[in-house]
Amino acid sequence: GGSGDSGSESGGDDKLVLGFSQVGAESGWRTANTKSIQESAKAAGIELKFSDAQGKQENQISAIRSFITQKVDVIAFSPVVVSGWDAVLKEAKDAGIPVILTDRAVDAQDTSLYESFIGSDFVEEGKKAGEWLAKEYEGKTEPVNIVELQGTTGSAPALDRQKGFADAIASNTNLKIVKSQTGDFKRADGKTVMETFLQSTPDIDVLYAHNDDMGLGAIEAIEAAGKKPGTDIKIITVDAVKDGMTALADGKINYIVECSPLLGPQLMELAKKVDAGETVEKRVLTKETTFTQEQAKTELPNRQY
């Protein structure tokens, strides 16, 4: 089982109590994120109150309120959605509990409502992907047909990765997104959507998938259509989970922008500081990078998720 240690009900001691509300468990990435947080909390000697919102904002709001009722020392959460946190954050502030955002930002007007935001920048990720592509086709003039597999319609990573990518390739007129459709961040949907792309679009040169899973599904479809992924169709994805890295090392994916779920240690450090009343940076970026096929080969053995 992936459950953490049993949070003993030892209210009396001065152990730091951290309430963490996770978005859900919509992907392997998210599970790794959860694990990282649970393990690093244990390592750091922090008592973790964990709650899974199952993708619903209302659950998350009530979880945070429940943390307030339970009088935890620090609250951290990965917001399901960008807006709508003003009221509950204010409640936390009034109760004197500092809040740290992880992974996704909020658009609260009053930034004093939270102490810090630690996580990746999705727009930046899209941009990195676009920049690599622009570089790859630098100086070439023949049209390049790109298809895009979007994440869940309306979700922040999907919107931002789409935007960052589009911005980065905007100046190269020969790079054109010919089809863009949601694959819901799922492998199976990635495969079926790619099948249809292949049937309805004659020359696909590049596939940009908003996560590894959809890309991996699409690879299946490309192979079934008798083409070589990575060669006939260049593939860029985001995340860099182990399966994606394997495919990258095998040459089936060309480029992966990392979006690291392992922000547990950084979060615990922040929590301790915040609890101690130290001032912390408002924006902490997760340590992450990008991978080419060569880099993947060396990195692959170290991947744990």
Next chain:
Amino acid sequence: MTSILKNRLFWPAAILVVLLVINMFTSRQFVTVQDGHLFGTLIDILRNSAPLILVGLGMTLVISTGGIDLSVGSVMAISAAVACLLIQDLDDQNSVGPVLLIIGIAIAVSMLMGLWNGTLVAIIGIQPIIATLILMVAGRGIAQLITDGQIINVQSGPYATIASGFFAALPVALLIAVAATVLILLLTRRTALGLLLESVGGSPTASRLAGIGARRITIMVYVVAGGLAGLAGLIYSANIKSADSISAGNLIELDAILAVVIGGTALVGGRFSIAGTVLGAVLIQTLAVTVVAVGIPSEANLLFKAVVVVALCLFQSPTLREKVFGRLTPRTARAEVTA
């Protein structure tokens, strides 16, 4: 002519044909022969419909008894998780025998899940929607436990075959769906099961007094639905050569119920149509493909789906049909009265 128009399945079939024609134009290969087997959009659609058809078949039987099964998606996830977990541990993932055995185990586990549902409904007497909701919620948790929240990859040739292989020029997944359909048809129409199901769904009290063992039949139906969902889960996971416990069969219960209703089976139970469900399932899959092929932006997908469903349910409505087509046959007598 009018008798064709009156058939409940006419309009779903007509819409299916329209969608297929659209796909014929948008796709480069609608049906061709490639590497000795059929290939193209049509084949993709049929192959990808297989899980929904299987789940829909089970759902039809459950609905015919006046029940409903929300847990099918979770059962799919469990079955896929069990199969992939076991295959992963095989010494030789490509040996056929053990893989078949594992498939058997996964289906048996799924049927056990069905037995659980059936027991809650028939023995304890819980309303089906809530009885199966329990497994819907908990089942996915169980699947997540089995896979430890990660995606389990397998590299088994025989396993992948059930989703993407071909046999006699036809996709294996489609053949499985066809076989299941034929089996269910035989089971319901060549034995008395169909009659007894419709009777239980039509009036449980009257059926009991006619000496029908409604309990046993109800349990059996949930077991069959579980088994079929398990099979669907295997095809789903074989298609991507991995077990994804979170997305496998997510929300498929809605599509399956929709397929059943489009196919002309009433949700209150009673008369059911297997062929209708299959048609409904293929229609839903075609719709999904058409949305991509036509390039409808993803934020408008739902609107497009809504338009088709609205059109469909209006066309299928007997009253509307009478109002529109009834005019074709003049009713002088009636005109007199109303005048």
Next chain:
Amino acid sequence: MTPVTDKGTPTNPRRRVYRPNAKYVPIIATLSLLVIMYSSGVANYENFGDPSVFVNLFRDNAVLLVVAVGMTFVILTGGIDLSVGAVISLTTVLTATLLKGGWPPLVVLPAVLILGALIGAGQGAVIHFFKVEPFIATLAGLFLARGTALTINEQSIPIRDDMWKAISEYRIVLAEGVVTKPIAIVAMLAVLIAAVTLAWTRFGRNVYAIGGNADSALLMGLPVGRTKIAVYTLSGFCAALGGVLFSINSTSGWALQGNGLELDAIAACVIGGVLLTGGSGYVWGTLLGVLVTGLIQTIINFQGDLNSAWTRIIVGVLLFAFIVLQRLVTRKAR
């Protein structure tokens, strides 16, 4: 000759003794199980006994409660409304968009409520006039409402309107350290009004009659069509009201809001003893059903060490235990 009267007890008195409360047995059973569940929470978790935990149930589940109230009417007629979650999302998106566009809040509020009612009425009309199954008609409504919301704006939109924010932040102090929010009051009012409507008005009784047997109701000369359309209108209105409460609770609008809420609402009704086949159940039951699901969620939150997998399993197990116990208790009492 044996005196007939003493052993062959006249039937009336006996019936009078147990029949009337027989119909309240499910509710009483549910209530007692709820109390047991709450007490075991208090026994097991620190701070669980804090009155605000219980009071917060109403605030945290206000939206669900309002929607479930509307759903209760629909289910009582033997129908179902799958569109409520989508109507919520459309309402929040519209509210946020209109408020952002500078519309006065006092115009936006009635506008979105009326829109919700109209969507419901449309569905009801399709169901009644064209004899379309409620499931498929409201599923189409779901696609339509959420599709519209998505096309209006895919992203979440913050609400900066002063009135909305003021209501959102307004606290009602019930006792020392126990506060609640206006949305909870609105939700309880909805329950109250619904209960009165169902028990004391002709419309309410027609709802039960139609659920019991729609054909008979028609032959008895009840306005079946009108009532059916009315319940879907009501459900649409409640969903829109739920949407407004949602937008107040989260001061934002988002097209994916309320995803799957229809199932939660249906489940709450059914847990509360409303029969899906129609004609039997009470709004009070629905209230209890909502509290049960809310309490399960609270227990999970207090447990605090469950990952997603275990969360689901524990929710399932609690639900199972509750439903089976409820079933056994009511069966015994019959």
Next chain:
Amino acid sequence: MGEQSPVLEMTGIRKVFPGVVALDGVDFRMFPGEIHALMGENGAGKSTLIKTLTGVYEIDGGEIKLGGVPVRISGPLQAQQAGVSTVYQEVNLCTNLSVAENIFIGREPRRFGKIQWGRMRRRAAELLARLDLDLDVSAPLSSYSLAIQQMVAIARAVDVEARVLILDEPTSSLDASEVEQLFRVMRQLKESGVAILFVSHFLDQIYEVSDRLTVLRNGQLISEHRVEELSQVQLVEKMIGKELAALEDLEDKAQRNRERAAEAKPVLEARGLGRTGAIAPYDLTIHEGEVVGLAGLLGSGRTELARLLFGADKADHGELAVAGKPVNLRNPQVAMRQGIAFSSENRRTEGIIGDLTVRENIILALQAARGWTRPIPRKKQDEIVDKYIKALQIRPADPERPVRNLSGGNQQKVLLARWLITEPKLLIIDEPTRGIDVGAKAEIQRLVAELSDGGMAVLFVSAELEEVLRLSHKIAVLRDRRLVEELENTAGVDADRIMQTIASGATS
């Protein structure tokens, strides 16, 4: 009365269902203050005519005038508003609601829009008292037997201020005293100028209350008469369109030899069998070839007694032996395996399965007994079904028609057929002749006699005492849900003797 103008006038009414012309140019009229009987065999179109009048069906031709004004009634609600109050043939009430509500729903007493429950209950109780009923009006209707439900439906209809009151077979499961109450109320209403349309298959009842009658046959109007103009024999001839000789022949056969095998083996023995709150423990033995009749008033527990013998309800006292061996009838399946068959009085909710065809409904019990793995071959099905459609004169004689579309009487015949084909050792029939026309009733009685001659044991429950007396070897009398006496049906036993037993509790 002739000089008066009719309150209701229907001319040239035509109604076509797919495959059947149910009404073919029927004229029908009613005058204020008359009781008008609508007569005809099963499936003649009586109920259909009523439903076209109240707007349940849209007419395909013809005209309806109320009080001389042409009207278009689009549904029961409009019919009620136009002053037409109806009790339909199948009891159409909402069993999930209380008795009081069923009487008042749609016109509940209100103040400021709020229903006055107390007043409603009081008025309901008063109304029922008029029909000599004492019920707990706040109990759900489902806790009462079908006969009571029928009385409640009547109470509802007679309370509505109406110009025209329609009663479609209201007496089919009432016993003599209830019928008397009903007639009393009908006469009162007639005095006050209400026109009452009355349908019944009991000729005696027709002659007792009606002023005038209209005969339908095969959806066509045959004739209209003043009741005293027409003898019973003439009436029946008009209904069936044949000379009556054949019918009398049937009646004769039904008169039968009731002395039967003293040495016959018992098929079923109940010792102290009972169910708390339903029926007090009773002893009952039924022998091979014996017809046992159950007599009693409305709600005396006949149905409850019979249900225990089929496992439809579970007994909580006593024991039961079938063919000498003790058995526990846990459910109907067990009973069927013991060779017991039971046809319920409530054909609509406990009998037919409306969506299924006549054929499927007929073979259902036999198929259930064989199990789902052994389907009855289609050819055999057709044979059996054809045989019984002919034998019981089920009309229309189309086995593939959904049974829901059959007339009430024909549905009843389908149910009988369902149980007859299982060839049971003991046949329990609760109100088998409910809603069945004269010809078919004689036919069914003859059938019962014949079956018992062939060795089948029959438990016969009927509200019609005549019928019970004619058929039974032995009569068990119930009162207040207690079996009070068992009588050999010898020469001295007649209706009076039984009524006396019922009235006094027991004689011995």
